[in-house]
Amino acid sequence: MPNDRLGRPLRDLRISITDRCNFRCVYCMPKEVFGRDYQFLPRADLLSFEEIIRLARAFVENGVEKIRITGGEPLVRRDVESLVAQLAAIDGLDLTLTTNGALLAAKARALRDAGLKRVTVSLDSLDDATFRSMNDVDFPVRRVLDGVEAAAAEGLPVKVNVVLKRGVNDGGIVDLARYFRGTGHVLRFIEYMDVGHSNGWRMDDVVPAAEVVRTIDGEFPLEPVEAAYRGEVARRWRYVDGGGEIGVIASVTGPFCGDCTRARLSAEGKLCTCLFAVRGHDLREVVRGGASDADVVNAIGAVWSRRTDRYSELRTAETATLPKIEMSYIGG
Numbered sequence: 001m002p003n004d005r006l007g008r009p010l011r012d013l014r015i016s017i018t019d020r021c022n023f024r025c026v027y028c029m030p031k032e033v034f035g036r037d038y039q040f041l042p043r044a045d046l047l048s049f050e051e052i053i054r055l056a057r058a059f060v061e062n063g064v065e066k067i068r069i070t071g072g073e074p075l076v077r078r079d080v081e082s083l084v085a086q087l088a089a090i091d092g093l094d095l096t097l098t099t100n101g102a103l104l105a106a107k108a109r110a111l112r113d114a115g116l117k118r119v120t121v122s123l124d125s126l127d128d129a130t131f132r133s134m135n136d137v138d139f140p141v142r143r144v145l146d147g148v149e150a151a152a153a154e155g156l157p158v159k160v161n162v163v164l165k166r167g168v169n170d171g172g173i174v175d176l177a178r179y180f181r182g183t184g185h186v187l188r189f190i191e192y193m194d195v196g197h198s199n200g201w202r203m204d205d206v207v208p209a210a211e212v213v214r215t216i217d218g219e220f221p222l223e224p225v226e227a228a229y230r231g232e233v234a235r236r237w238r239y240v241d242g243g244g245e246i247g248v249i250a251s252v253t254g255p256f257c258g259d260c261t262r263a264r265l266s267a268e269g270k271l272c273t274c275l276f277a278v279r280g281h282d283l284r285e286v287v288r289g290g291a292s293d294a295d296v297v298n299a300i301g302a303v304w305s306r307r308t309d310r311y312s313e314l315r316t317a318e319t320a321t322l323p324k325i326e327m328s329y330i331g332g
């Protein structure tokens, strides 16, 4: 289990199981780029569930303790429950999934029965008009909230992730805090990042984490909570009155590359060692090329041991315009 060149171990893996999504969030998969003619990956190019499981086991051999299933939108991939069941059978693995919540009400029970441990739901606004315009497919916020409630009713702990874009949904911070206080669901605010190159990111669009904390603290006083483990990306705060916890992920204003223990596997089997990678390492070629299990383990270890990425610590206005892999491809 090699550390990378900056001494960081491999602990977390995000597996994108599809590059498709049923939303067209303006900051992630804008319609002008991901329109009707957009060529998504052909089915034969996607890793099969069998290949994903084989790779997941090899990542665990390299030190991975936590896997997050993501996409695209993972719940649009057929039989996702069966993949969850097979991943959940891997010993000692913390398994979770990130979803936009659109199909969660229908799938929460099957996912829980398959062995999912918890779920993260992306939800950028409680205001229906704002939510519909951000997802850009006119999807009502109520149905995502139904998904959150269905997951909780099945006993799945829920985190709710909010990406804030200045002037778009930053007016709703306190409403979100008020709504989720006391529910046990942890609300987390993520700074809008310069992922990919189709979202036209500008620094002015970012709402700094410190501002989010100040805004909520002004209404519901907060106090800091110690980080639970090395590599925890969210800075945690709790309501002084016992109303629960929130987290802020300062990916832009407070980068955490020094503690980044995360790898990403794209739906077609490219291993990326940074969210801001320009290209990945082809593991599908390795698994389809007749490699033994030990060869697959070694291939992953070799990539990790050469890793030097720390993009967010080096970010400038210039780097933001460099070509990078899209989030919908690499897995959010």
Ligand code: SAM
Binding pocket: 021, 027, 028, 070, 071, 072, 073, 074, 098, 099, 100, 101, 121, 122, 123, 161, 163, 190, 191, 192, 193, 194, 195, 199, 327, 328, 331, 332
């Ligand atoms: N479809 C699933 C979902 O909606 O959660 C999983 C994939 S999505 C790419 C994962 C997360 O990335 C979502 O919470 C989304 O809001 C976030 N995201 C996408 N583009 C982003 C960006 N430029 N900066 C910060 N977060 C972003």
